[in-house]
Every structure is written in C-alpha cells, then in structure tokens.
Amino acid sequence: MATGNLTIDLSALARNWRDLNARSAGETGAVVKADGYGLGATVVGRRLAQEGARTFFVAAAEEGKILRGALGPGPEIFVFSGHMEGDTALLRDHGLTPLLNSVDQLLRHVEALPGHPFGIQLDTGMNRLGMEPVEWAAVRDIALSLSPRLLMSHLACADTPSHEMNPKQLHAFREMTDGLGVRRSLSATGGLLLGPAYHFDLCRPGIGLYGGLPFIDASPVVTLDIPVIQVRDVAVGETVGYSNTWTATRPSRIATVSAGYADGLIRAMGENARLYADDREVPVVGRVSMDLITADVTDLADDPASLQLLGRHQSVDTVADMAGTIGYEILTSLGGRYRRRITE
Numbered sequence: 001m002a003t004g005n006l007t008i009d010l011s012a013l014a015r016n017w018r019d020l021n022a023r024s025a026g027e028t029g030a031v032v033k034a035d036g037y038g039l040g041a042t043v044v045g046r047r048l049a050q051e052g053a054r055t056f057f058v059a060a061a062e063e064g065k066i067l068r069g070a071l072g073p074g075p076e077i078f079v080f081s082g083h084m085e086g087d088t089a090l091l092r093d094h095g096l097t098p099l100l101n102s103v104d105q106l107l108r109h110v111e112a113l114p115g116h117p118f119g120i121q122l123d124t125g126m127n128r129l130g131m132e133p134v135e136w137a138a139v140r141d142i143a144l145s146l147s148p149r150l151l152m153s154h155l156a157c158a159d160t161p162s163h164e165m166n167p168k169q170l171h172a173f174r175e176m177t178d179g180l181g182v183r184r185s186l187s188a189t190g191g192l193l194l195g196p197a198y199h200f201d202l203c204r205p206g207i208g209l210y211g212g213l214p215f216i217d218a219s220p221v222v223t224l225d226i227p228v229i230q231v232r233d234v235a236v237g238e239t240v241g242y243s244n245t246w247t248a249t250r251p252s253r254i255a256t257v258s259a260g261y262a263d264g265l266i267r268a269m270g271e272n273a274r275l276y277a278d279d280r281e282v283p284v285v286g287r288v289s290m291d292l293i294t295a296d297v298t299d300l301a302d303d304p305a306s307l308q309l310l311g312r313h314q315s316v317d318t319v320a321d322m323a324g325t326i327g328y329e330i331l332t333s334l335g336g337r338y339r340r341r342i343t344e
C-alpha cells in the first residue's frame with residue numbers, strides 16, 4: 001500500500017507558467033532542479049515545453065541528463081553548478097549549458113570542451129555562487145570573445161519587495177553586464193514579481209510554477225490525500241502517540257493516517273497541523289511519527305476514509321508555516337512512498 005495519494009495537476013502548473021510569462025517583459029524559462037521541486041522533472045519539463053518554455057534550469061549535470069531525455073533536442077538546459085570535475089561527458093553528450101561560476105570553471109570548460117556553449121553566473125552580493133566583480137573584470141574580455149549564451153545572477157531577498165538588497169543587486173548586475181550585448185537573467189519567481197526593471201531578457205521562475213509563494217496568485221499544483229488505516233475511541237484522560245503529548249479532555253475519536261515524517265511530513269509541524277475531511281478541518285493530535293499521523297475526528301459525522309493535507313484548503317506554504325519552514329522544503333521533501341497521479 002502506498003502511504004498516500006499525491007496528485008500533480010499539470011494544467012495548474014501550465015497556468016502558473018502562462019501567468020508568470022504574461023507578467024514577464026522577456027522570455028520565461030523554468031527551473032526544474034531537485035526533480036522539478038519534488039514533483040517529477042520529466043513530467044513537469046514536458047508539460048512546460050508543450051506550453052512554450054524553451055529554456056530550462058537544473059542544479060546538476062545529472063539532472064540535466066534526465067531532463068534532456070524527457071525533452072529531446074531543442075530546449076536549452078542550463079546547469080547552475082557550472083562545469084564541475086567529472087561533468088564533461090554529461091555536458092557534451094546531453095547538450096547541457098553550464099553556468100560557469102569561477103575562473104577555474106571557465107578554464108576547465110574551455111580546455112575540456114572548446115566551442116561548447118556556456119553561460120556565466122555572476123555574484124552580485126549573495127555570496128553563494130558566481131564570479132565576483134573583480135574576478136569578472138579580469139576574465140570578462142576573454143569570456144566575451146567566446147560568446148557566452150547568458151550572463152546571470154541571483155537575488156537574495158526578492159521575496160521581500162521592499163528590501164534594500166534588491167536595488168543594490170540590480171545595480172551591481174547592471175554595472176557588471178550593461179552594454180555587453182549578451183542575454184541576461186537576474187530573476188527567479190520573486191524578482192519576476194518585482195517588475196520589469198528586474199526582468200532583463202529571461203526570467204527563471206521555479207517555486208511559482210509549483211504553486212508556492214511569493215507568487216500569491218499561483219494555482220495549487222499538488223494535492224495530498226492520506227488514507228485512514230484505523231479509527232478508535234479514546235476515553236478522557238487517555239493519551240495519543242509518542243511521549244504522551246496529547247491527552248483526551250473529552251471522549252474522542254482518533255483516526256490514524258498512513259504517512260509521517262519519512263514521507264516529508266516533517267515532525268516540526270507537530271500539533272499545529274491540520275488535516276481536512278472534505279471541507280471540515282480536523283486537528284492533528286500527538287506527535288508526527290515516521291509513518292503515521294493521528295488526528296482528532298470526533299466532530300465528524302462519519303469516520304473518514306482519507307484525510308487531506310495539501311489541496312485547496314491548505315497550500316504548501318500553510319503547511320510550511322506550521323512547521324516553521326518554507327514551501328520549497330515541503331515540496332522537495334515529499335517522499336517516494338506516495339502513489340503519484342498526474343492530472344491534465
């Protein structure tokens with residue numbers, strides 16, 4: 001038995017891409033790293049290509065290989081981690097475009113794969129990946145003579161529109177790239193929503209496609225229904241679950257559903273969490289365990305066959321809040337034990 005039913009709504013995914021594309025001044029690509037944010041890079045990539053996306057981004061060359069298999073030749077696939085030791089054959093054989101992050105990577109690339117396309121990732125203040133201004137100044141002319149496909153950078157605080165870091169990074173990016181005549185990309189979902197000054201030639205949304213914040217108008221893409229294995233009566237004073245963290249204060253009916261933290265339903269969401277029986281909210285009681293969660297269904301007229309965690313009543317961001325994390329982590333943690341169903 002699967003631990004739950006995960007439904008991935010590809011028409012909602014496509015709608016999210018179209019909505020973001022309509023707001024974007026230039027081209028809109030798609031970030032499908034981490035197996036399409038946990039939803040399956042192959043199905044997600046194919047659907048977005050069908051919708052018109054021509055430029056894709058992954059984190060590692062291995063992910064690019066899988067995506068190329070799904071998309072076939074044609075769409076451009078950029079690799080954020082650049083050209084690492086051991087990547088050469090993957091980049092060459094699967095037509096992947098590394099985003100070179102350092103002078104070392106640039107040298108490795110031109111030695112190992114002369115003539116093979118590449119882009120450059122620039123650091124504009126996030127201090128995570130990319131060439132720093134001084135490094136870029138030193139190799140810029142050489143790099144430009146080799147016709148890079150893209151100059152890109154990444155915003156650290158784009159989910160907070162008023163953050164002073166946004167204009168600061170925009171300024172740094174323009175200083176490093178204005179007038180060079182190369183395609184540019186600065187923005188992921190958050191930056192795309194900051195407006196056209198941040199768009200340049202290509203935006204690269206990820207989370208917004210999958211229904212997550214900061215794209216508040218996103219359509220929900222995932223639904224997670226978890227089967228009820230057992231329902232029992234619990235008397236006043238009895239406890240439920242590990243460490244006796246919940247005690248019945250009224251005669252209660254407790255349903256046990258078949259998913260837990262090993263399925264990505266992180267333990268930290270604990271007793272703030274809620275599940276849904278159709279439109280009725282039911283509270284999670286007791287600790288989330290590895291494979292099981294218990295919920296108080298006393299107020300329901302009938303015992304439910306399953307309870308819903310993610311869907312129209314509760315988004316990935318709501319669940320993330322309950323666990324003190326972000327929607328990205330909830331999505332990419334969704335485990336391998338669910339039965340996955342794709343709807344069009």
Ligand SMILES: *Cc1c(COP(=O)(O)O)cnc(C)c1O
Nearest residue numbers: 031154188189204205206207208
């Ligand atoms: C993950 C990532 C993106 C996509 O970001 P979202 O916030 O999910 O839209 C874009 N660019 C880079 C460099 C990334 O690492």
